Amino acid sequence: MSDIPETIRRAVIRDIYRKADELGWDGLSPVDRTTWYNRWVDDEELGGVLTRYMPRDRARMWIKDVPMKHYNRARSGIGPYAGLVGNPLPSAYDIARYALGEDWAVLSGTLREKPNRCHVTDGNHQKLLIWGNPRNLKSLVWAGLNARVDGLPAPLVVISLLQGERLPDSERRRHKRLCELAGLDVQVITTRATRTASANPEGRTHLLSDG
Template sequence: MSDIPETVRRTVIRDIYRKADELGWDGLSAVDRTAWYNRWVDDEKLGGVLTRYMPRDRARMWIKDVPMKHYNRARSGIGPYTDLVGTPLPSAYDIVRIAMGEDWTVLGGTLQEKPNRCQVTDGRSRMLMIWGNPRNLKSLVWAGLNARVDGLPSPVVVINLLQGERLTESERRRHQNVCELAGLDVRVITTRATRTTAADRERPTSRLPDD
């Protein structure tokens, strides 16, 4: 898989991301996604290119495990393929302003993934912001508990709904109760993907506040 020339790799990944955007990938079922993996392998401009460097079954695995494994991370401004997405999700800088206010920003060099998290500050204090969709609540809470055990800044869990997604009142109460039981602050926000240029996605970073 590593024998794919870098320019070819990036061109294929960009094309796959464009197709995923057009399909509304986040809203597809597992069955639909499987069907599209198979179609992409049969696509002359995708699988037809990849099978020059690997067998067909490995090409399908490559599509699933390389570009699509990084798809939402890349859309969130994380990982090696962030410049290849056409409809990025709100970045950490956007999330913190929406969830915590305009005075808050991301501390440079603190961004991590699995789950997405970073330290944030308003210039006076700092917190560890952990964010993701409702399906990832378990991993968000677990990361928050580990942050408390490790003595990191006070964690806040941000549940990010994409435009069109909804939580029922019972789901909201359950999420709130789970986080409160774990001793975690929780915020629920709604955002949407937007088409931007690479320059639009650049954000300033902040220094750690003086202790």
């Protein structure tokens, strides 16, 4: 797999991410995803390129385990392929400013994943910002509990919905109650993966709206 020239590797990953964006990948079932992995291997511009460097079965595995394993993290500005996404999700900088205010910024070198989290500061105080979608609530709460046990800055759990997604009021109350029982501050926000005229330190910014 390492025999793929870097320029070709990145071009293929960029194309895969473009196709995944067009399909609305997060909304696809496992069966649908499997179907698209197979179609991508059969696509001359994707699989046709990869099979110059590896067998067909390895090409399918490569698509699943390399670019798509990093897909959502890359969209959040995290990991080696962050610069290859065309429809990025709000970055840590965006989430911090929206959840806490314009005075808050991400501390360099603190960004982590699984779940997404980072240290943020307003110059006087620090917090541990932990964010993700409702499906990742268990991981968000667990990370918050570990932060409290480890004596890290006070955790703030941000449940982030994409525009068009709906969280029923009963579920919203349940999520907030679970976080409160764990001793965690929590916010629910709705975001749009949309570029605007100004940019954050990573060259991206997003429109955000109340959740």
